[in-house]
Amino acid sequence: MLKLHFAPNSRAGRIVWLFEELGMDYEINKMAFHPKDLKSDAHRARHPLGRIPVLEDGDLTLWESGAIVEYVMARYGDGGLKPAVESPAFPEYLQWFHYCEGMVMPPINTIMVHSVLLPPERRDEKVLAQAQRLLGRSIEPVDAALAGREYLVGDFSAADIMLGHSLFMANRLGQVSDEMTNLKRYVAHIEKRPAFQKAITMQ
Numbered sequence: 001m002l003k004l005h006f007a008p009n010s011r012a013g014r015i016v017w018l019f020e021e022l023g024m025d026y027e028i029n030k031m032a033f034h035p036k037d038l039k040s041d042a043h044r045a046r047h048p049l050g051r052i053p054v055l056e057d058g059d060l061t062l063w064e065s066g067a068i069v070e071y072v073m074a075r076y077g078d079g080g081l082k083p084a085v086e087s088p089a090f091p092e093y094l095q096w097f098h099y100c101e102g103m104v105m106p107p108i109n110t111i112m113v114h115s116v117l118l119p120p121e122r123r124d125e126k127v128l129a130q131a132q133r134l135l136g137r138s139i140e141p142v143d144a145a146l147a148g149r150e151y152l153v154g155d156f157s158a159a160d161i162m163l164g165h166s167l168f169m170a171n172r173l174g175q176v177s178d179e180m181t182n183l184k185r186y187v188a189h190i191e192k193r194p195a196f197q198k199a200i201t202m203q
């Protein structure tokens, strides 16, 4: 059975969300979002940087959430959760799938570091404000693309799992302005999916 190394309130939620959407069986190794677990020798043996998510499938150990999502879909997804390669929606699907880690998560990481993770005396207000501006600019095109759309590209897809999870985090951090009405509506919509709720409430 597939085994996911997981910590609450992290990108590992994307993989649980995917498993649940696909109706798969899986095993969870719950770790604390804390160096005592993530930077342990046991976990560094799985991921050189001591990060999550990490997937184990038999002898395979795989990290990078996007790679894990693509691997699980290719091996176990039966062609679901993505447009066919020939479909006009396929290139845009790829764009939003990769926009997530490429453009949206970097400023979210910085915001997390300078508003939550560092002790108050080490937080930098200027770095925080710069990351907040960058995140705002990065999510504007997503808000525009979502006009009149239920999901990012037609039917619900893995791009919604990747980028939707980041937009949920951005919203939870208070970084989605009320003017981004398409984004607000979209986040409220994906939050209603039972598979998402299972992933997000897993502690």
Ligand SMILES: N[C@@H](CCC(=O)N[C@@H](CS)C(=O)NCC(=O)O)C(=O)O
Residues within 6 Å of the ligand: 009, 010, 011, 012, 038, 050, 051, 052, 053, 063, 064, 065, 066, 101
């Ligand atoms: N690009 C990687 C990022 C992995 C990552 O940074 N994960 C965070 C949790 S969301 C983590 O493990 N942080 C622990 C740390 O930085 O020590 C992915 O998508 O899997």
